[in-house]
Amino acid sequence: MSEERPLSEFSASEEVDTEAVDETTPSGDTKPATVTYRWRSDGAVCAQCGTATEKQWRDDGEFVCPDCKRWE
Numbered sequence: 916m917s918e919e920r921p922l923s924e925f926s927a928s929e930e931v932d933t934e935a936v937d938e939t940t941p942s943g944d945t946k947p948a949t950v951t952y953r954w955r956s957d958g959a960v961c962a963q964c965g966t967a968t969e970k971q972w973r974d975d976g977e978f979v980c981p982d983c984k985r986w987e
Contacts, residue, residue: 953978 962977971978
């Protein structure tokens with residue numbers, strides 16, 4: 916195990932690898948995450964059967980109840 920050292924030993928003037936920082940920046944090719952599930956305490960209407968439910972899953976772009984979700 917390594918020896919603990921105080922933060923004062925580290926200098927703010929130490930070089931930073933800017934290439935590594937640039938690699939973590941998202942490019943324009945990334946797509947935002949798609950929400951596949953939602954929960955609402957007051958319930959929401961299923962887009963297919965019209966039943967109110969707290970838990971809904973995305974199916975063909977609409978939020979539906981677990982009974983209407985096609986589980987492939």
